[in-house]
Structures are given as C-alpha cells and as structure tokens.
Amino acid sequence: MLTIPFKNKGSFLYAEIYEFIKQEITDGNLKYGEKLPSKRSLASHLAVSVNTVDTAYSQLVAEGYLEAIPKRGYFVCQIATYLMKDANRIQDKRATIKKTEVVTIDFSPNAIDQRIFPYDAFRKIFKSTFNEDDNNLLNKPDIQGELELRKALVDLLYHSRGVRCHEEQIIIGSGTDHLLQILGLLWGRNKPVILENPVYLKAYHIFEKMGNPVISIDIDEKGIQIEPLKNYSNVAIYVTPSHQFPLGMSMPIDRRIRLLNFANQEEGNYIIEDDYDSEFRYNEKPLPSLQSIDNSGRVIYMGTFSKSIAPSFRISYMVLPEELLKAYQETAEAISSPVSSLEQKMIAAFIASGFFEKHVNKMRKVYKGKRIVLMNALKNLGSQVKITGENAGHHLLVQLDNGLTEEEMYHRALARGIRVYPVSPYFIHGLPKHYKSMVLLGYGSLTDEQIHNGIGILKKAWDL
Amino acid sequence: MLTIPFKNKGSFLYAEIYEFIKQEITDGNLKYGEKLPSKRSLASHLAVSVNTVDTAYSQLVAEGYLEAIPKRGYFVCQIATYLMKDANRIQDKRATIKKTEVVTIDFSPNAIDQRIFPYDAFRKIFKSTFNEDDNNLLNKPDIQGELELRKALVDLLYHSRGVRCHEEQIIIGSGTDHLLQILGLLWGRNKPVILENPVYLKAYHIFEKMGNPVISIDIDEKGIQIEPLKNYSNVAIYVTPSHQFPLGMSMPIDRRIRLLNFANQEEGNYIIEDDYDSEFRYNEKPLPSLQSIDNSGRVIYMGTFSKSIAPSFRISYMVLPEELLKAYQETAEAISSPVSSLEQKMIAAFIASGFFEKHVNKMRKVYKGKRIVLMNALKNLGSQVKITGENAGHHLLVQLDNGLTEEEMYHRALARGIRVYPVSPYFIHGLPKHYKSMVLLGYGSLTDEQIHNGIGILKKAWDL
Numbered sequence: 001m002l003t004i005p006f007k008n009k010g011s012f013l014y015a016e017i018y019e020f021i022k023q024e025i026t027d028g029n030l031k032y033g034e035k036l037p038s039k040r041s042l043a044s045h046l047a048v049s050v051n052t053v054d055t056a057y058s059q060l061v062a063e064g065y066l067e068a069i070p071k072r073g074y075f076v077c078q079i080a081t082y083l084m085k086d087a088n089r090i091q092d093k094r095a096t097i098k099k100t101e102v103v104t105i106d107f108s109p110n111a112i113d114q115r116i117f118p119y120d121a122f123r124k125i126f127k128s129t130f131n132e133d134d135n136n137l138l139n140k141p142d143i144q145g146e147l148e149l150r151k152a153l154v155d156l157l158y159h160s161r162g163v164r165c166h167e168e169q170i171i172i173g174s175g176t177d178h179l180l181q182i183l184g185l186l187w188g189r190n191k192p193v194i195l196e197n198p199v200y201l202k203a204y205h206i207f208e209k210m211g212n213p214v215i216s217i218d219i220d221e222k223g224i225q226i227e228p229l230k231n232y233s234n235v236a237i238y239v240t241p242s243h244q245f246p247l248g249m250s251m252p253i254d255r256r257i258r259l260l261n262f263a264n265q266e267e268g269n270y271i272i273e274d275d276y277d278s279e280f281r282y283n284e285k286p287l288p289s290l291q292s293i294d295n296s297g298r299v300i301y302m303g304t305f306s307k308s309i310a311p312s313f314r315i316s317y318m319v320l321p322e323e324l325l326k327a328y329q330e331t332a333e334a335i336s337s338p339v340s341s342l343e344q345k346m347i348a349a350f351i352a353s354g355f356f357e358k359h360v361n362k363m364r365k366v367y368k369g370k371r372i373v374l375m376n377a378l379k380n381l382g383s384q385v386k387i388t389g390e391n392a393g394h395h396l397l398v399q400l401d402n403g404l405t406e407e408e409m410y411h412r413a414l415a416r417g418i419r420v421y422p423v424s425p426y427f428i429h430g431l432p433k434h435y436k437s438m439v440l441l442g443y444g445s446l447t448d449e450q451i452h453n454g455i456g457i458l459k460k461a462w463d464l
Numbered sequence: 465m466l467t468i469p470f471k472n473k474g475s476f477l478y479a480e481i482y483e484f485i486k487q488e489i490t491d492g493n494l495k496y497g498e499k500l501p502s503k504r505s506l507a508s509h510l511a512v513s514v515n516t517v518d519t520a521y522s523q524l525v526a527e528g529y530l531e532a533i534p535k536r537g538y539f540v541c542q543i544a545t546y547l548m549k550d551a552n553r554i555q556d557k558r559a560t561i562k563k564t565e566v567v568t569i570d571f572s573p574n575a576i577d578q579r580i581f582p583y584d585a586f587r588k589i590f591k592s593t594f595n596e597d598d599n600n601l602l603n604k605p606d607i608q609g610e611l612e613l614r615k616a617l618v619d620l621l622y623h624s625r626g627v628r629c630h631e632e633q634i635i636i637g638s639g640t641d642h643l644l645q646i647l648g649l650l651w652g653r654n655k656p657v658i659l660e661n662p663v664y665l666k667a668y669h670i671f672e673k674m675g676n677p678v679i680s681i682d683i684d685e686k687g688i689q690i691e692p693l694k695n696y697s698n699v700a701i702y703v704t705p706s707h708q709f710p711l712g713m714s715m716p717i718d719r720r721i722r723l724l725n726f727a728n729q730e731e732g733n734y735i736i737e738d739d740y741d742s743e744f745r746y747n748e749k750p751l752p753s754l755q756s757i758d759n760s761g762r763v764i765y766m767g768t769f770s771k772s773i774a775p776s777f778r779i780s781y782m783v784l785p786e787e788l789l790k791a792y793q794e795t796a797e798a799i800s801s802p803v804s805s806l807e808q809k810m811i812a813a814f815i816a817s818g819f820f821e822k823h824v825n826k827m828r829k830v831y832k833g834k835r836i837v838l839m840n841a842l843k844n845l846g847s848q849v850k851i852t853g854e855n856a857g858h859h860l861l862v863q864l865d866n867g868l869t870e871e872e873m874y875h876r877a878l879a880r881g882i883r884v885y886p887v888s889p890y891f892i893h894g895l896p897k898h899y900k901s902m903v904l905l906g907y908g909s910l911t912d913e914q915i916h917n918g919i920g921i922l923k924k925a926w927d928l
Contacts, residue, residue: 058747058748059748059749062714062745062747062748062751062855063714063716063717063748063751063752064686064715064716064717064718064719064720065716065717077716077717077718078718079717079718079721080718080721080722080725081721081725082721082724082725082757082759083725083728110604111603112602114599114602117602119594119596122594123594126590126594130583130586130587130590132583135578136776137776138576138578138581138774138775138776139575139774139775139776140574140770140775140776141776141778173802174638174778174802174803175800175802177798177799177800177802178799178802181645181799185673185674188673189675202798202799202800205797205798205799206798206799209649209652209795209798210649210674211653211675222528250526250527251528252527252528252529252541253527253528253529253541253543254528254541254542254543254544255528256528257543257544257545257546258544260546261544261545261546261547264547281526283522283526284522284523284526284527285523287526287527288527293546295546306604310602310603311602311603311604312600312601312602312603312604312605312804312805312806313804313805313806314605314638314800314801314802314803314804315804331673333669334641334666334669334670334673335641335645335666335669335670336639336641336666336778337778338637338638338639338641338642338778338802338803339638339778339802340776340777340778340779340804340807341776341777342776342777342807343804343806343807391526
C-alpha cells in the first residue's frame with residue numbers, strides 16, 4: 001500500500017496524493033500495468049475521504065498516468081521515458097540588451113506631438129463606444145474591418161483625398177506592413193513587386209520574406225522613373241506619390257499619368273499608393289491621390305492613422321479595386337482580422353463625430369509652426385547646408401557640403417545627445433553618390449525650443 | 465488673357481482659378497511650354513487679389529501642372545495624355561452578399577457568454593490606463609509587445625500552465641493566425657509543417673499560402689500519432705494537446721513524452737503547442753502544458769485571450785525557446801507589431817489587478833453549468849447519440865447512429881433555426897468513415913433555456 005508523507009493536512013491533500021503517485025510512476029516505482037489500491041482502501045489507509053482519493057485519481061486519469069477500467073480498478077499506463085538529450089543546448093541565449101545612448105533631442109521622422117493628443121475626446125468616445133448595448137463589441141471583428149469604420153472612411157477619403165470607393169472595397173489593417181502582407185498572400189509569390197529606391201524598408205523586407213521577386217527602381221526628382229518599368233509586366237508597383245518616403249518630394253501630375261498609363265497596359269499591373277502622411281502639407285492643399293485620377297481600377301490606395309492619431313493605434317486601411325475583391329475574399333478566409341473591434345469603433349466614432357477633422361487641422365497648424373521654426377533655425381547653418389523634402393509630412397532632409405560623411409554627421413550629433421536619421425539605410429543597394437552626407441530631421445515630437453537648441457548644437461557638431 | 469467664369473465670389477476664388485487652369489491644360493487648350501499671365505496681370509484682369517492668384521498658381525506648381533521659372537514666370541509643364549484603355553473593365557464586380565438564414569439558436573463553438581463580460585472592470589481599467597502620464601501610451605508598441613503585458617504573462621502562464629519563461633521570450637500577437645505567420649516568416653518556406661488532422665483550418669491555410677510544405681497526420685483517440693512523424697525531420701509540429709481542436713480530447717502523458725522525444729531528436733524540430741482554451745476544463749485541473757515538461761527548448765507555447773476575455777480583443781501570445789530568439793529578432797525587424805499599445809496595457813492591468821483570474825473563475829463556473837444543462841439535455845436523445853470531447857472548452861461533439869448524414873444533420877437543424885457545426889470541414893483530406901454524422905455543439909453563448917430548447921428541437925429534427 002502507498003504511504004504518502006503528507007506535508008500539509010489542508011485542503012490540498014488530493015494534490016499531494018496526485019503528485020506522489022505521478023512521481024512514483026515517473027520514477028518507475030509504479031510500473032506499467034500495475035494495479036493501484038481501490039479508492040476506498042487507499043482512503044482508509046491514508047485516513048482521508050474517498051472523495052479526496054477520487055479527485056487525485058481522476059486527475060491522473062485525465063493526464064494519462066492511470067487508466068480506469070470499469071469494475072476492475074485503476075492501472076498504471078504505459079508511459080514513454082523522456083529522453084533529455086543534449087541538455088546543454090539550453091543556455092542563456094537571451095539576446096543582449098542593446099545599450100541605449102543618451103539622447104536628449106530626437107529628430108525622429110516618425111514621432112508625433114503627444115502634447116496635442118485629444119485625450120478628453122478619446123475618453124468621451126470610449127464612454128459612448130464601450131457600451132453593453134452594442135452587440136458587436138465583443139464579437140470577433142468583421143474580417144474586412146468593422147462596417148462603421150469602413151463607412152466613415154468612404155466619406156473621409158472622398159472629401160480629403162478624392163478617393164472614390166464603396167465600403168466593400170475597404171480593408172482595415174493593423175498597419176501598412178500588415179496590408180502589404182495581405183497583398184503578398186493575395187497575389188502569391190510569383191508576382192514581382194517594384195519598389196521605389198530609396199524606400200520604406202519594411203516594404204522591402206516584407207515582400208522579400210514572402211518570396212516575391214523584388215525589383216527596385218531609382219527615383220529622380222519627380223519620383224519613380226517610368227522608363228525602367230517598361231522591362232516588366234504583371235507587376236505591383238509600390239509608390240508614395242504624395243510625399244516620397246524618405247526623400248519627401250511629391251510626384252508631379254505628368255509622372256502620375258505616365259505611371260497610370262504604364263499600369264493600364266496590362267490586367268495584372270497594379271499600383272500600391274501609400275498615402276501615409278498626406279494630411280500634412282503646409283503651403284498648398286494636399287495633392288489629389290493617384291486613386292482619384294485612376295479610371296481603370298489599377299490603384300490600391302493605402303493610408304494609416306499612425307501620424308494623424310498616434311502610432312500606438314495600429315489601424316490602417318486600404319482601398320482595393322473591384323477586380324481584386326474576389327481574390328481578397330478567398331485570401332481573407334485564411335486570416336482573422338488583427339484589429340480590435342473596440343478600437344475600430346472608437347476611431348469610427350472619432351471620425352464621424354468631427355473630432356478627427358478638428359484634430360488634424362490642429363495638428364497641421366502645430367506642425368506648420370514647428371516647420372517654420374526648423375526652417376529658420378536651419379538658415380543659420382549657412383550655405384553648406386541644402387534642405388529638401390520640406391513641403392510635407394513631419395520631416396525634411398539636410399545635406400552637408402563641408403566634407404563630413406553621413407556617418408560623421410550621425411555620430412557627432414549623437415555624441416552631443418542629438419539623434420538624426422541617416423538616409424543611407426533606406427537605399428536598397430547602397431547610397432548613390434548624390435545623396436551622400438544626407439540625414440532626415442523629423443520635428444513632429446519636438447518643442448520649438450528643442451528644435452532651436454538642437455539645430456544650434458548640430459551647428460557646432462557639424463563644424464558649420 | 466484667361467477669362468474665368470466665376471461661379472462663386474466667395475473665399476474659394478483661388479480654387480476656381482486653379483480648377484479652370486488645370487482643366488485648360490488637361491483639355492490641351494493651354495499647351496506645353498506656354499507662358500501664363502503674370503500673377504499681377506491676371507489678378508488685375510480678374511479683379512481679384514494677387515494673393516488669390518498666387519495660391520492657385522502655387523497649387524498648380526505643387527501638382528506639376530505649372531513650372532515657376534524665377535524672373536521669367538509660370539509655364540505649362542509637359543503632361544502625358546491619360547490613356548484610358550478598356551474602360552469597361554470596371555464593372556460592378558462587387559461580391560454578392562451571402563443570404564443569411566434565420567438562426568435563432570446558434571451552437572457556435574467560438575462564441576462566449578457576453579452577459580458575464582466585466583464591463584465595469586474594463587471601464588475602471590480604461591480610466592487608469594488611458595493616462596496622460598504614461599509616456600508610452602501613444603508610441604508605437606514594442607515590437608515584441610508591451611513590457612507590462614509580457615511581465616504579467618510570465619507570472620500568469622507559470623501559475624496557470626506551468627510555463628517557464630522570461631519576458632524576452634514572449635511575443636504578443638494579434639491572434640493565433642498572426643503568430644503562425646510570424647513563425648512562417650521566421651523559418652522560411654523550406655520548413656515543413658506537420659498538422660494534426662482534423663485541425664484548426666486557418667493554420668492549414670496560413671502555412672499553405674506562405675508556401676511551407678504542409679503534412680497532415682491523422683489523430684487517434686490520444687491525439688497526433690507518433691509513428692508517421694518518423695518519416696520527417698527538421699519540422700514544426702502544430703498540436704492542441706490540452707483540448708484537440710475540433711475533436712476535444714486531451715493528449716495523455718505518454719503521447720506527450722513521445723512527442724517531445726521525437727522533437728528532441730533533432731535541432732530543427734519544434735512543437736507548436738496551441739493552448740487556445742486550456743482555461744476551461746471542468747472535472748479536473750487543467751492539464752500541465754507540454755512546455756512545462758519540455759527541458760530541451762523544443763516547444764513554442766501559444767495562447768489567446770479570445771475565449772478568456774473576448775474575441776473582439778485581438779491579443780494572443782507565444783513563448784519562444786531561447787534558441788529561436790535571434791531568428792525572431794531578425795524577422796521581427798521586418799514587421800511592426802499589429803497590437804494596439806492601449807489594449808495591451810489594458811489587458812496587462814486586467815491581469816495584474818486580479819480581475820482576470822476572478823473573471824476566468826466566474827466563466828468556468830458559468831460554462832460548467834451550461835455544460836451540465838447540455839449533457840442532461842443530450843441524455844434525452846437516447847442511445848443513438850454518442851458524445852465526445854466534452855471535458856474541456858466550450859463545445860462537444862455529437863455523433864448520430866440513426867442513418868442521418870452530417871449534411872442532413874446540418875440542414876434539418878438549420879431549417880428549424882438551429883445552427884450546428886459539421887466536423888468534416890476540419891479534415892484536410894475529407895472525412896474518415898468513423899467520423900461521419902458528427903457535428904460540433906458549442907454552448908458558450910447560449911442560455912440554459914436556449915440549450916434546453918435547442919436540443920429539444922434537434923431531437924425532432926433528427927428523428928430521435
């Protein structure tokens with residue numbers, strides 16, 4: 001009979017019985033086929049209730065240590081020996097934590113001004129959205145995105161960007177990366193993808209990892225070049241016409257039409273228009289989207305709330321041409337929506353209530369002011385500094401002509417607590433000569449004072 | 465000189481000038497190289513301010529219709545002709561909307577009981593989490609997931625599932641599908657993936673679409689069979705040991721050890737343990753996870769809050785063996801986190817505050833009650849009904865032995881407003897004979913009365 005050295009005559013007696021028997025089996029003291037004492041006799045032997053033994057035995061049966069054979073009793077199951085081979089394999093392979101330099105002023109091109117975030121509006125929106133009466137609030141989100149958000153986007157995109165679509169064409173995603181992955185799955189690995197060079201590098205990595213042939217075409221001062229496209233057919237072309245990332249120019253109408261004409265030559269050609277920060281253009285109205293002048297269903301329009309609300313909300317959207325909807329629906333069956341229903345509903349309400357438009361207008365004003373401060377500060381750096389890409393978005397580019405390399409610009413700034421963003425990592429095949437000594441300066445998150453001080457420090461750091 | 469037929473002498477004069485000139489260029493009335501009137505003379509001609517003309521000209525320059533040459537004036541740019549080929553291509557290809565049948569009682573295996581959702585706790589959590597003082601609230605989420613959620617999970621998974629890990633091993637995802645995609649990207653297309661058959665079908669579709677060779681191995685009453693595995697090496701094996709989906713059995717300890725031993729034979733072998741609803745086991749304690757008995761870093765543990773909180777929150781997690789962290793970090797660079805910071809923080813606070821444990825305990829009690837109601841109702845159906853997979857989760861399986869086919873079971877139920885879920889779609893290569901006439905009945909979202917009435921109707925529908 002089993003003798004169990006109880007540690008604790010409390011309510012977890014059954015757990016001790018369970019653990020003891022499990023260990024006896026694992027250690028080989030109780031062997032395959034061996035019969036255990038009946039519940040009644042073990043209970044009496046251990047002076048516990050039959051119920052306690054029953055709970056322990058049931059757990060052991062559930063886990064496969066014991067088998068209960070009706071009218072015969074409990075028997076030890078056959079259990080393989082755990083072969084722990086090569087135990088040394090587990091070492092602390094934990095990635096070493098990167099040292100972080102002390103950065104006091106960060107000219108990040110991706111950051112927003114958190115000081116103007118409409119916290120109170122969001123609190124109101126949460127209150128009205130997080131509502132027991134909404135039967136869909138707790139359900140799995142619609143695979144294309146919640147209908148109220150898609151409807152709000154139909155209107156918003158039409159009025160702000162001239163995008164013409166109906167809600168069935170809209171797919172809500174959790175960021176540009178996610179939407180590009182959907183397109184990759186939709187098209188399959190045989191579709192070549194053409195990227196601008198330089199480019200939003202994650203687009204490059206995503207398509208490369210998904211196995212699509214990736215072709216990069218250098219941009220000139222008007223954006224992606226059209227002539228080299230003519231070597232390809234049945235392709236997807238990823239472009240940022242409103243505000244080339246990272247170089248900041250916008251694509252003039254002539255180039256836009258040529259690009260559409262190229263796409264229009266063949267059924268299989270598509271343009272992915274990533275309109276990631278089109279809300280922020282300061283001296284003119286935002287340029288109309290490519291999608292708005294496409295009459296042949298060649299343009300896939302894409303945007304995000306990362307810049308216009310906050311990067312912490314992972315919500316983006318894409319407008320598919322009708323022609324792609326069927327392929328999308330077939331692909332979509334494979335994958336659940338990654339975007340929380342609650343946040344979709346909150347953003348929908350934020351747009352529908354007019355808060356969004358007000359907020360974007362406010363941000364545009366704030367960023368316009370910061371941009372002026374930055375432009376003025378840069379004037380003090382003298383004639384060895386060339387500024388480009390300044391008409392839109394949250395960043396511009398600064399190129400030096402005093403012999404400093406890009407690397408030196410970066411490290412000298414960092415040594416003084418300033419982070420600037422070299423342009424070379426955005427080039428797929430290394431930096432062409434005429435882009436040398438160029439860095440991005442973002443101003444979204446900085447105060448006027450930080451911008452002013454930062455540029456003052458850069459002046460010294462860069463020997464200007 | 466241009467004569468512009470103003471419609472509206474309001475503040476949008478510049479827009480009318482802009483539109484008019486744009487149209488003249490598009491129509492070919494203003495030709496490439498043609499010089500426009502100076503701002504001053506056009507302003508005087510139209511009796512508007514020079515500023516108004518300046519705004520219109522600037523917009524046209526920004527869009528690439530005009531070029532401004534310093535000291536010479538404004539000239540029409542060369543603009544390609546838009547070739548609108550095959551305009552008929554755009555038809556209404558909108559997918560036809562599926563008719564929805566009238567379902568009054570839905571035995572969905574995926575639905576939860578929304579009536580016990582802790583709305584008030586979430587309101588409190590939102591209030592404390594959505595806080596101006598949290599500097600990370602608006603930032604792009606950490607690529608692996610917010611640290612507070614990963615820390616909360618380290619404790620939660622250790623105490624509830626025996627999972628041993630540190631926070632660097634945890635990846636927060638937006639659903640099982642998303643985490644499987646990350647694994648696919650991390651391994652690349654050459655890694656074969658072995659699935660249980662039947663299986664959570666999205667797992668099959670994801671790996672298939674990503675190009676991984678997908679092998680399915682039939683399960684027996686203990687889960688995936690080990691013998692057929694021996695034909696493969698350097699593989700990932702996706703299993704649901706706590707509660708096989710969809711058949712509902714749990715894998716006994718002997719099979720678990722054999723599976724680990726197989727995985728342990730080679731460096732490249734991994735087991736993906738999807739522990740999707742392990743919180744809900746009614747007669748015994750939840751079985752310890754595979755990860756908890758793996759000493760060789762072969763198990764990737766995966767879970768979700770879909771069942772334990774709500775499917776609308778798209779939050780899941782996986783624990784990677786140390787050995788995979790480096791490959792993960794290289795892959796992760798390609799892809800931003802799709803999971804909103806706010807919701808990660810809310811779930812972290814929900815766990816840390818103890819609300820989560822309370823809620824799960826409450827749900828377990830509620831589902832246990834529903835399960836008893838369902839089991840009792842099913843007893844009335846007589847001996848032609850076999851019940852399996854009833855020990856865990858939110859669903860069980862019912863098999864009929866009265867000659868009705870699975871299809872008949874489905875359609876006869878639907879004709880009476882009851883939705884049941886045929887098991888055959890979960891089989892990759894068609895339904896094996898011994899699973900015929902089997903459907904899933906989920907009870908998560910139903911009231912006791914609905915369960916009782918629903919089974920009553922099924923009794924008639926199925927001639928029992």
